[in-house]
Amino acid sequence: MREFKKLTPYRRAFELMLDDLEEIKEAEKVPLSKVYGRVLAEDVVSPIDSPPFNRAAVDGYAVMAEDTFQAREYSPVKLDVIDEITTGMKSNAEVSPGKAVKLMTGSKMPEGANAVVMQEHVKQKEDKIYILRPVAPGQNVAFAGEDVRKGETVLRKGQVLRPQEVALLKSLGFREIRVRRKPRVGIIITGDELIDEFDEKALKAGKILESSSALLWGLVKQYFGEPVFYGVLPDDEKIISEAIKTARMENDLVLVTGGSAFGDKDLAHHSIRLLFHGTTIKPGRPIGYGERVFVISGYPAAVFAQFHLFVKYALAKLAGARFKPITVTAELTDKVSSQLGRYEFIRVWYEAGKVRPIKKRGSGLISALVKSNGYIIIPENSEGYLKGDRVEVTLY
Amino acid sequence: MREFKKLTPYRRAFELMLDDLEEIKEAEKVPLSKVYGRVLAEDVVSPIDSPPFNRAAVDGYAVMAEDTFQAREYSPVKLDVIDEITTGMKSNAEVSPGKAVKLMTGSKMPEGANAVVMQEHVKQKEDKIYILRPVAPGQNVAFAGEDVRKGETVLRKGQVLRPQEVALLKSLGFREIRVRRKPRVGIIITGDELIDEFDEKALKAGKILESSSALLWGLVKQYFGEPVFYGVLPDDEKIISEAIKTARMENDLVLVTGGSAFGDKDLAHHSIRLLFHGTTIKPGRPIGYGERVFVISGYPAAVFAQFHLFVKYALAKLAGARFKPITVTAELTDKVSSQLGRYEFIRVWYEAGKVRPIKKRGSGLISALVKSNGYIIIPENSEGYLKGDRVEVTLY
Numbered sequence: 039m040r041e042f043k044k045l046t047p048y049r050r051a052f053e054l055m056l057d058d059l060e061e062i063k064e065a066e067k068v069p070l071s072k073v074y075g076r077v078l079a080e081d082v083v084s085p086i087d088s089p090p091f092n093r094a095a096v097d098g099y100a101v102m103a104e105d106t107f108q109a110r111e112y113s114p115v116k117l118d119v120i121d122e123i124t125t126g127m128k129s130n131a132e133v134s135p136g137k138a139v140k141l142m143t144g145s146k147m148p149e150g151a152n153a154v155v156m157q158e159h160v161k162q163k164e165d166k167i168y169i170l171r172p173v174a175p176g177q178n179v180a181f182a183g184e185d186v187r188k189g190e191t192v193l194r195k196g197q198v199l200r201p202q203e204v205a206l207l208k209s210l211g212f213r214e215i216r217v218r219r220k221p222r223v224g225i226i227i228t229g230d231e232l233i234d235e236f237d238e239k240a241l242k243a244g245k246i247l248e249s250s251s252a253l254l255w256g257l258v259k260q261y262f263g264e265p266v267f268y269g270v271l272p273d274d275e276k277i278i279s280e281a282i283k284t285a286r287m288e289n290d291l292v293l294v295t296g297g298s299a300f301g302d303k304d305l306a307h308h309s310i311r312l313l314f315h316g317t318t319i320k321p322g323r324p325i326g327y328g329e330r331v332f333v334i335s336g337y338p339a340a341v342f343a344q345f346h347l348f349v350k351y352a353l354a355k356l357a358g359a360r361f362k363p364i365t366v367t368a369e370l371t372d373k374v375s376s377q378l379g380r381y382e383f384i385r386v387w388y389e390a391g392k393v394r395p396i397k398k399r400g401s402g403l404i405s406a407l408v409k410s411n412g413y414i415i416i417p418e419n420s421e422g423y424l425k426g427d428r429v430e431v432t433l434y
Numbered sequence: 435m436r437e438f439k440k441l442t443p444y445r446r447a448f449e450l451m452l453d454d455l456e457e458i459k460e461a462e463k464v465p466l467s468k469v470y471g472r473v474l475a476e477d478v479v480s481p482i483d484s485p486p487f488n489r490a491a492v493d494g495y496a497v498m499a500e501d502t503f504q505a506r507e508y509s510p511v512k513l514d515v516i517d518e519i520t521t522g523m524k525s526n527a528e529v530s531p532g533k534a535v536k537l538m539t540g541s542k543m544p545e546g547a548n549a550v551v552m553q554e555h556v557k558q559k560e561d562k563i564y565i566l567r568p569v570a571p572g573q574n575v576a577f578a579g580e581d582v583r584k585g586e587t588v589l590r591k592g593q594v595l596r597p598q599e600v601a602l603l604k605s606l607g608f609r610e611i612r613v614r615r616k617p618r619v620g621i622i623i624t625g626d627e628l629i630d631e632f633d634e635k636a637l638k639a640g641k642i643l644e645s646s647s648a649l650l651w652g653l654v655k656q657y658f659g660e661p662v663f664y665g666v667l668p669d670d671e672k673i674i675s676e677a678i679k680t681a682r683m684e685n686d687l688v689l690v691t692g693g694s695a696f697g698d699k700d701l702a703h704h705s706i707r708l709l710f711h712g713t714t715i716k717p718g719r720p721i722g723y724g725e726r727v728f729v730i731s732g733y734p735a736a737v738f739a740q741f742h743l744f745v746k747y748a749l750a751k752l753a754g755a756r757f758k759p760i761t762v763t764a765e766l767t768d769k770v771s772s773q774l775g776r777y778e779f780i781r782v783w784y785e786a787g788k789v790r791p792i793k794k795r796g797s798g799l800i801s802a803l804v805k806s807n808g809y810i811i812i813p814e815n816s817e818g819y820l821k822g823d824r825v826e827v828t829l830y
Contacts, residue, residue, distance in 0.1 A: 074652045088800075090637045124626070128640035144627065144733075146640040185799045192801065200830070201652025202803035205734055209645035209800055211632030230520065231540060236607030241486045244524035244542035249605035256470045256597025337540075338601055364807075364829060366762040367787050391763050403581045404484075404605055405588065407598035411760075433760060434596070 045323065046314040047418060048347065048381035054313045055327045055348060061358045062290060064219040070208055073199050076217035077262065077359045082193040084210050087183035092147040095180045099138040099160055099167055100151035103175040114161070114168035121148070138167055147179060154178035186210065196360040198262075220264040221356035224285030224292040225254050227270045228278055229336060234270045249404065250295050250341045257342075261350040262357035263291070279309035286330060290356050293349065295336035296324075318418050319347055320380040338404045343383035346413065346434070364433045368393040374414070375422035385410035388431045410434075441719065442710040443814060444743065444777035450709040451723045451744060457754045458686060460615040466604055469595050472613035473658065473755045478589040480606050483579035488543040491576045495534040495556055495563055496547035499571040510557070510564035517544070534563055543575060550574035582606065592756040594658075616660040617752035620681030620688040621650050623666045624674055625732060630666045645800065646691050646737045653738075657746040658753035659687070675705035678727060686752050689745065691732035714814050715743055716776040734800045739779035742809060742830070760829045764789040770810070771818035781806035784827045806830075 046054070065079035094100065101117060109115040121131035122140040129139050133150035140162075141147075141154070153173040161168040186192055192210070193203055199217070207215055232248040233240050241247065248270050258265040268285055271277050278294070285292045312333065315326030322344035326333040332352070334344045354361035371394045376382040385396045388411055395414070396406045412433040416422050423429055442450070461475030490496065497513060505511040517527035518536040525535050529546035536558075537543075537550070549569040557564040582588055588606070589599060595613070603611055628644040629636050637643065644666050654661040664681055667673050674690070681688045708729065711722030718740035722729040728748070730740045750757035767790045772778040781792045784807055791810070792802045808829040812818050819825055 070648060071651065074655065086637070089642070091640065123640075127627070144642065185801050193804070201649050201656065202734075202738065202800065202806075204652055205645040205649035206800040206804050208648040209643050209734070211643055213631065230523070235609065241482070244487065244519075246485070246540065247605050247607055249601040252466060252604040253597050253601035255467065256600055259470065260597065338598075338605070342598065362785075364760075364784075365786065366764075368762075388760075389758075390761065404598065404602045405581050408589065408602050410598075 044316070045379075046317045048318050051314045051317040051325075051327070052348065052351070055352060056355055058313060058327070059291075059330070059352055059355050062219055062221060062356050065216045066219055067214045068217050069214045070204050070212065073204055073207075073215055073217060074201065076199050076220070077357050078193055078195055078197045078199065079216040079218050079358070080195050081191050082207065082210075082212075082215070084186045084188055084190050084192050086186075086210060087188045088186040088209060089180055089182055089184065091182050093180050094141045094143055094145045094147060094154045094178065096154055096156045096178045097142045098140075098154045098157045098178065099169075100133055100141055100145075100148050100154055101138045101169070101173070102133060102135060102151060103153035103173050103177065105135060106153070106155060106169050106172040109169040109172045111170045114170050117167050117169065119162070119165045119167055123148070152176060152179070194360070196358050198359050198361065218358050221262060221291055221353055222266055222289040223258045223263045223353070224266050224268055224289035225251055225258070226268045226278070226281050226285055226292065226294045227251050227336065228273060228294060228296050229270070230273045232270050232336075250336050250338055253338055253341055253404075253407075254293055254295075254345065257345050257350070258293075258353065261353045262359055262361075263353045275309075282309055282331060290330065291349075291352060292331045294331060294333050295341060296333065318379060318381045319343060320376070320382045322347070322383070339385075339407060342385075342407055343413075346432070347381075347383060366431050366433065367428050368431055370395070370414075370423055370425055370427045370429050373422065373425045374416065376416035376420065378421055379418050380416070381418050382416040384414050384416065386412050386414055386431055388412045388433060393429060393431050440712070441775075442713045444714050447710045447713040447721075447723070448744065448747070452747060452751055454709060454723070455687075455726070455748055455751050458615055458617060458752050461612045462615055463610045464613050465610045466600055466608065469600055469603075469611055469613060470597065472595050472616070473753050474589055474591055474593045474595065475612040475614050475754070476591050477587050478603065478606075478608075478611070480582045480584055480586050480588050482582075482606060483584045484582040484605060485576055485578055485580065487578050489576050490537045490539055490541045490543060490550045490574065492550055492552045492574045493538050494536075494550045494552045494574065495565075496529055496537055496541075496544050496550050497534045497565070497569070498529060498531060498547060499549035499569050499573065501531060502549070502551060502565050502568045505565040505568045507566045510566050513563050513565065515558070515561045515563055519544070548572060548575070590756070592754050594755050594757065614754050617658060617687055617749055618662055618685040619654045619659045619749070620662050620664055620685035621647055621654070622664045622674070622677050622681055622688065622690045623647050623732065624669060624690060624692050625666070626669045628666050628732075646732050646734055649734055649737055649800075649803075650689055650691075650741065653741050653746070654689075654749065657749045658755055658757075659749045671705075678705055682726060686726065687745075687748060688727045689730060690727060691730050691737060714775060714777045715739060716772070716778045718743070718779070735781075735803060738781075738803055739809075742828070743777075743779060762827050762829065763824050764827055766791070766810075766819055766821055766823045766825050769818065769821045770812065772812035772816065774817055775814050776812070777814050778812040780810050780812065782808050782810055782827055784808045784829060789825060789827050 117138040121129040123129045128146040129148040139148045159171040233245045255265045312326040312328035322340040324335045387394045412431045513534040517525040519525045524542040525544040535544045548571045555567045629641045651661045708722040708724035718736040720731045783790045808827045
């Protein structure tokens, strides 16, 4: 395998790439029902108090707390029940000394009342109640604005909207919200050796069934992007550079795989000024980046590592997403080793505090990707970890 | 708050619910481009060896290993280069003693050769090479079937298809695959107090903006299902039971929320024979289940807890998905306490080995959901955990 004259250290390559990309500024208003997974384009300020009024936090009786201070099990305080409200209704009755209003969790507090006595601490006989325990002013009341205050910033620009954020927006009265346009990502697969569909004769003759497009398509969708597939192209410099040109115009980012990145026929990058080409990562060492184009090694395991070490962060930046992969520290079940000078991406299976490295490590082996749910890194200055070491796993 | 006569312990309620549900048997053939996130309906057996032939694992020269045994830096072995192949081509030349074929990573091994000498360990002069190091038979060769063997079961029924599984299927020649039909989930929101759209006057009068539908819609989509929304219904027993009847016919599962589940107006369950109603979970205690219908408390935080403790597992079972949420053990930054007898669902923020409980715990507070990315459980027999305790977090 030919060595690159100079491998760019991973961290340096990562910074060059990230600094070169610009966040997409365009935003669009999207109805809440279609906004799951999208990225907020601006801070969201609440137009209302939520709850919009003081409400009962328990089922019971709205009272003036002062009336209950003397209440004891052996010496209950008697009050008149002057009204009863169900949730979503309100009472026009006003609570005054000696009076109570029956209500339910969520009911709007009636005028005059400043506390709620829980149903369990009361005995009711017809329209009288006997209160067995005192309540303090404010007790069992959910105050207006307790959840969210009017004018409060409830969500920040860059938030990725999960079901709970969408529910919050709905509860504040929003019906649509401004989110960033998704980054469009052109995918170009190159290589004379590749075929796109099963063809036994071609396979026997030495061709390879291309699968990196399926991998990239799914990964781009998973990480904020909208993939656009430009097909499998032959190793023809003119065809490839034309395709890159078109894809750059039509997309925010372009991913070009070359199955033979180390060989003589790696043509993809000729038309692009790369900021780096060849890094310390393994697998996926030949990765290059420049002018919104990633030139990546086409072997599936290399594609996968290159995506997780570079492309997912590029997409998060373009999308303007606040994004940090979930990491956990866990105990290694087997030793793993690496060559000094390599930033090695090791696929693992994480479960219940243990992390098991996936042994098959050839860069063409998709079956090993399938057995993994995360990765660990052996950095350039380390030769690996021992069985029992605690290591940091990044989960997909 | 009225107590249920008898609360079913969470584990028991969970089993009653899960035992009652049946996996959906229907499957459909779906093209690979639309299969991400779906659940495999049957085991997948590879129709081919992958790679389909022995191929070079490095760039270099295919040789008979026996020819190289004497090769040393100071005493190279000289061979004739009789052909050169690029990836995706093959050579008809046959390697015999004294001969070599130049090739690239991924090239099909020519007849007669049983090893590859790396380019770095060779000096080429015109059509001769000088080999500086010996190779063993099989060295630097990726053998046919090394990744996947013909007839091997590569994916199991119930697998949730991620980008890497789709890529594996594509690399084996599949263009479509049988996946389970998604569970259809009817969502019915009930409550006189609820309004569906912002209306300042109604809010002032005590109404509440409904948001649980948005929460459930997103959660159902996130966990294998296809949501169908039946609207916000008034507290009218006839209307609700008609809607449940229709939704049961049209869906695999029905979720009915009642904002007033503890109150007198909780009507949703009257038409359904529930296997349990009222459990030890908090929040969400009033949850009931029977006949493919969940009757759930309508407060957003309760909806959320009930979904994660019950409904997501119901959906995984219906979908036939092998599903296990990701859990991590982490250090608690603050003490958390709970009442004995409650299976308490505490929302937390997990990051870098630390888990911070979200303090706001009222069941109506959506803002607390937004600040969380997982949960911990305080089981019935525990009063809580101390600051610094190591606890198990389930990540959303």
